[in-house]
Every structure is written in C-alpha cells, then in structure tokens.
Amino acid sequence: MLPNWANRTLWTGDNLDIMRGMNSASVDLIYLDPPFNSNRDYAAPIGSEAAGAKFKDTWTLSDVDEAWHGEIADRDPTLYAIIDAAGLSHGKGMKSYLIMMAVRLLEMRRILRPTGALFLHCDPTADAYLRMLCDAIFDARNFRNQIVWKRTSAAARGVRKVAAIHDVILFYGATSAMETRQVYTPHDPKYVSRFYRLEDEHGRYQAIDLTAAGERYGDSGEPWRGIDPTAKGRHWAGPGGGFPAHISKPENWDSMTTRAKLDSLDELGLIIWPKRGGGGAALQAVLEHVIGPTNDGYDSRRAAALTRRQGACRLPDAEAACPVGAHHHSQQRQWAGGA
Numbered sequence: 001m002l003p004n005w006a007n008r009t010l011w012t013g014d015n016l017d018i019m020r021g022m023n024s025a026s027v028d029l030i031y032l033d034p035p036f037n038s039n040r041d042y043a044a045p046i047g048s049e050a051a052g053a054k055f056k057d058t059w060t061l062s063d064v065d066e067a068w069h070g071e072i073a074d075r076d077p078t079l080y081a082i083i084d085a086a087g088l089s090h091g092k093g094m095k096s097y098l099i100m101m102a103v104r105l106l107e108m109r110r111i112l113r114p115t116g117a118l119f120l121h122c123d124p125t126a127d128a129y130l131r132m133l134c135d136a137i138f139d140a141r142n143f144r145n146q147i148v149w150k151r152t153s154a155a156a157r158g159v160r161k162v163a164a165i166h167d168v169i170l171f172y173g174a175t176s177a178m179e180t181r182q183v184y185t186p187h188d189p190k191y192v193s194r195f196y197r198l199e200d201e202h203g204r205y206q207a208i209d210l211t212a213a214g215e216r217y218g219d220s221g222e223p224w225r226g227i228d229p230t231a232k233g234r235h236w237a238g239p240g241g242g243f244p245a246h247i248s249k250p251e252n253w254d255s256m257t258t259r260a261k262l263d264s265l266d267e268l269g270l271i272i273w274p275k276r277g278g279g280g281a282a283l284q285a286v287l288e289h290v291i292g293p294t295n296d297g298y299d300s301r302r303a304a305a306l307t308r309r310q311g312a313c314r315l316p317d318a319e320a321a322c323p324v325g326a327h328h329h330s331q332q333r334q335w336a337g338g339a
C-alpha cells in the first residue's frame with residue numbers, strides 16, 4: 001500500500017495512536033529507539049533546546065492499558081505466553097514494559113511491507129526479552145542479527161557486576177523477502193599504510209603467500225610451475241577473502257582443481273612472480289573496503305549516522321518511519337517519525 005502520511009512528518013503524540021492510523025504495508029524501514037526499561041526517569045539537560053522535556057522509564061502495570069493484555073492474548077497467544085514468562089522470571093515491571101512494547105511491535109509488523117526491516121535499539125536490561133518478543137512477532141527465522149553498539153571504551157568497575165558499555169540493536173526482516181545490500185566502511189589509514197604497501201591502477205594491494213602450512217597428499221600438495229609446496233611442508237591455498245571487485249570469479253571456479261585455479265589466477269594477473277626467478281609466487285590481494293558500520297561513541301548525531309547507515313543497507317529510495325524518538329536527516333528518503 002502507498003503511505004497515507006506526508007513525507008517528513010514529525011509526530012509528538014503516542015506512537016501507538018499514530019501507527020494505528022497508518023496504512024498497512026506502507027513502510028520500508030523502522031528504526032526505534034524506545035524506552036529501555038532502565039528504571040530511571042530522564043530529563044533533557046538544562047540549557048539544551050529540549051530543556052524541560054522529560055520521560056519516565058519505570059514501568060508498572062498501572063502504566064499499561066488493561067485492554068492491551070486482552071488484545072495481545074487474543075491476537076497472539078504465543079506472544080502473551082512469552083510476556084507472562086518474563087513477568088515470572090524478571091518481575092512485574094518487565095511484564096508491563098513488554099506489554100507496552102508488544103502492542104506497538106504488532107502495529108509495526110502490520111505497517112511494514114513484506115520487504116521491510118526493523119532495527120530495534122535497546123540495551124542489556126531488556127534485549128533478551130525483546131528478542132523473544134520480536135521472534136514471536138516477526139518469526140525467529142527473520143532475525144537477521146544482533147548489532148552490538150559499543151558506546152564507550154571505559155566505565156567504572158562495579159563491585160558486583162561488569163559495567164555495561166554497549167547498546168544492542170536487534171535487526172529483523174518483516175518477512176524472508178527482506179534483502180540488504182552491503183554497506184562499506186573505509187579501513188583505518190594506519191592499517192592500510194602498514195599492510196597494503198603496493199599499488200597499481202586498481203588501488204592498493206598486498207602480496208600474500210599462495211601456500212598454507214601443512215602437507216597435503218591430494219591436488220593441493222602437487223608441484224605447480226616448478227614449485228613443490230610439499231618440500232616445504234606446505235600446500236597451495238587460494239584467495240581466502242574472495243576475488244577483488246574489478247575481477248569476476250571464473251564461472252566454474254568451484255569445480256576446478258587446485259592447479260587449474262592457480263593457472264586461472266595467473267591468467268587473471270593476480271599472481272606476483274619474483275623478478276629474478278627462484279622463491280615462491282605470491283597472490284596479489286587487493287584492498288577492499290570493510291563491511292559494516294563504525295561503532296565508536298554515542299550521541300544523537302551518531303545515532304542519526306547509524307540510522308542513515310541502516311537505511312543505506314536497504315533500498316536507496318526506501319521510505320522510512322521512525323516511530324519512537326529517532327532523529328532522521330536523510331535527504332534522499334521519504335521519512336516520518338516521532339520527536
């Protein structure tokens with residue numbers, strides 16, 4: 001369905017009422033940064049633009065609508081059993097918090113397109129319980145990953161526990177039809193200058209050994225082009241990290257013998273031969289960007305950067321909705337959210 005909300009709308013009310021008015025299957029991406037059940041009350045810093053704004057993150061049964069219990073029990077008995085179990089093992093506060101989250105996550109399932117994705121930001125207080133909720137709501141098979149966001153590198157050592165220095169982002173596909181694209185991050189320049197010292201028109205590369213430790217009696221232990229790896233207690237090993245982006249992998253690569261693979265690598269210009277003969281051949285391993293987000297520090301601007309990155313691994317023109325408190329500054333995408 002098409003969205004029935006205007007691009008760049010910011011709502012200030014309860015997201016449950018807002019989502020209930022949104023068309024089913026009209027959203028491609030949801031990033032939510034909800035209350036974490038941290039058992040604290042928050043106030044915006046004095047002097048900040050949001051000064052005076054407050055929100056309570058302590059949950060009791062009086063905070064949750066009686067009607068939600070029945071609604072969850074009717075719509076999804078498995079989900080209700082999970083919430084009930086959390087109440088027994090963790091306590092009533094967790095149960096109330098999970099009821100509040102469950103009614104909203106059920107709405108999110110409804111408004112997400114089948115190809116849509118959900119990123120749920122939480123912390124170690126409730127991450128395990130929220131994962132169970134999401135497994136029940138979105139199907140455990142649609143769980144894509146638990147992204148660990150290291151917020152700080154040091155924290156005061158507790159006497160009875162190890163301090164938590166990370167948040168958790170649970171990533172789900174609305175259905176198995178959700179696909180991602182790779183998001184690349186540049187390497188640290190120090191790492192590049194230390195390990196990728198060679199360069200040609202395709203970029204920087206390093207020479208890596210074409211053999212690995214240990215004798216093999218099969219094809220990978222046989223001599224090739226006059227070099228016998230077995231004589232040195234080694235065997236031939238191919239490009240572990242895959243092919244560089246500018247070269248396509250030969251179609252029949254997986255069925256090739258080791259020595260045919262080496263011939264093929266040589267034809268593709270990926271083997272570095274010693275200039276004066278003698279010695280071993282090396283594989284040219286081209287520097288590629290690393291996959292995944294950088295994850296140092298935490299502030300709202302970084303939260304915005306993370307949201308953009310989550311969006312970037314989805315379709316470039318994806319419509320995004322951030323029903324709880326997420327800042328979203330994307331220029332290319334349609335979005336709407338809560339402030």
Ligand SMILES: C[S@@+](CC[C@H](N)C(=O)[O-])C[C@H]1O[C@@H](n2cnc3c(N)ncnc32)[C@H](O)[C@@H]1O
Pocket residue numbers: 013014015016033034035036054055300303323324325326327338339
């Ligand atoms: C963990 S904070 C997120 C803060 C925000 N993402 C940021 O980086 O500044 C959770 C936010 O959710 C808001 N919130 C709590 N219940 C809500 C609801 N039912 N509907 C919309 N927002 C809600 C709170 O007011 C709070 O601002």
